[in-house]
Amino acid sequence: MLNNIGLPGLLLIAVVVLVLFGRGKVSSLMGEVGKGITAFKRGVNDGAAEYDREVAEGTRTTETKVISASDAEARARDVTPAAERDRV
Numbered sequence: 001m002l003n004n005i006g007l008p009g010l011l012l013i014a015v016v017v018l019v020l021f022g023r024g025k026v027s028s029l030m031g032e033v034g035k036g037i038t039a040f041k042r043g044v045n046d047g048a049a050e051y052d053r054e055v056a057e058g059t060r061t062t063e064t065k066v067i068s069a070s071d072a073e074a075r076a077r078d079v080t081p082a083a084e085r086d087r088v
Contacts, residue, residue: 005013018026054060078085 021029052061
């Protein structure tokens with residue numbers, strides 16, 4: 001459905017948004033979106049740096065621990081409220 005919007009459709013949508021919200025509101029909204037994207041990228045980079053630092057220090061291994069299905073079943077617990085456990 002949205003595959004055939006094209007450039008004229010996008011321009012029409014942009015004009016309608018601009019008329020409804022005004023230039024100031026749209027520009028401040030885009031500024032907030034830009035700040036959010038920047039914060040997300042910074043968080044991803046900080047997380048990757050922290051992970052690399054932990055691997056280098058030896059406090060974290062790069063190997064993924066694989067557990068068997070029986071171990072997973074043993075660790076699993078039922079969190080259903082007691083009043084709803086007997087319902088079908």
